Amino acid sequence: MPGLTKYYGVTLDCPNPPQLAEFYQHLTGLKxxxxxxxxxxxxxxxxxAMGFQRVEDFRAPQWPEQSVPQQFHLDFQAEDLDAAEKWVVELGGTKADNQPGGERWRVFLDPAGHPFCISTG
Incomplete structure (x- = not known):
């Protein structure tokens, strides 16, 4: 089922989303x-797109040392969330237990355990 989803954006964990958004707004020119x-x-x-989400007790990544790995997740769009979910599972991913997005988006884990979201837009 190639083409079921398209790359939509990335979301970075951080302690202060408005501040990080302003930084990247200036860096990229995005609004x-x-x-x-x-x-x-x-x-x-x-x-x-780029997103920035607050994480309590955020620990900044240590680069290049990996005692605290990089924190982010990928976001994708699909017209049909049920079809996308079926496709993700067929590919070896799993639907996360915690689903905070309601009908707007779903959270999945890739085979290595990295979270990513699929939304309807």
Missing amino acids: ISYNTDDFAGLDGNGGP
Whole structure:
């Protein structure tokens, strides 16, 4: 089923989403499209979007040392979430137990355990 999803954007964990969104807004020229204390997003302007989500007790990645690995997850879009879920499972992924997105998005884990989301847009 190639083409069922398309790459939509990336979301980075952080302690202060508005601050990180402002940094990347200036760095990339993308416009802030959503902004709360817990989540901020940059409009991808036709390309991938960027999101920033608050994580309590955030520990910054240690680069290149990996005692604290990089924190982010990929976001994808699909027209039909049920079909996308079936496809993810067929590919070896799993649907995460915690599903905070309701009908707007679903959280999955890739075969290595990395989370990613699929939304309807």
